[in-house]
Amino acid sequence: MFSTLFQATGFKRAFDLFEAGRFDEGKVLLKSLQDEFMAVCDENEALKRQLAEVAEVLDLAEKVRFDGQKYWLEEDGERKGPFCQVCYDRDGLLVHLHKHENHWECRSCHGLYMLPREADTSHDKKPRLRAAMEKTVPLFMEREMS
Incomplete structure (x- = not known):
């Protein structure tokens, strides 16, 4: 995974590469940023599902009596x-x-x-x-x- 700093500066670097006419390098950098973004989105969805499962377990625990x-x-x-x-x-x-x-x-x-x-x-x-x-x-x- 790329660092947050890489993500924050990556778009500026891609812009600079396109302005300098280095399109192939800019495309590679944008593709890498896109892949990282998709991985973060997947991780975010997994965390949301886990959070919902924990909330369900806690809700159930309040209703169960021994x-x-x-x-x-x-x-x-x-x-x-x-x-x-x-x-x-x-x-x-x-x-x-x-x-x-x-x-x-x-x-x-x-x-x-x-x-x-x-x-x-x-x-x-x-x-x-x-x-x-x-x-x-x-x-x-x-x-x-x-």
């Missing part, structure tokens, strides 16, 4: 999810958990999350909640891929 085991997305007063804690923490991806009879499963990392159990009213008719099961618990078991 309940101690899994993530939920809160938008416009609506709660969506749940999403895999491992995939979000590791890769920044909101991967929906798929509900089964007794657990949720992440189809990306294959993490399993137990569903909370309902109150157990056997024996003494008083509800007994299992504190560890009030929230889902990730098992972090990996399935063997067949």
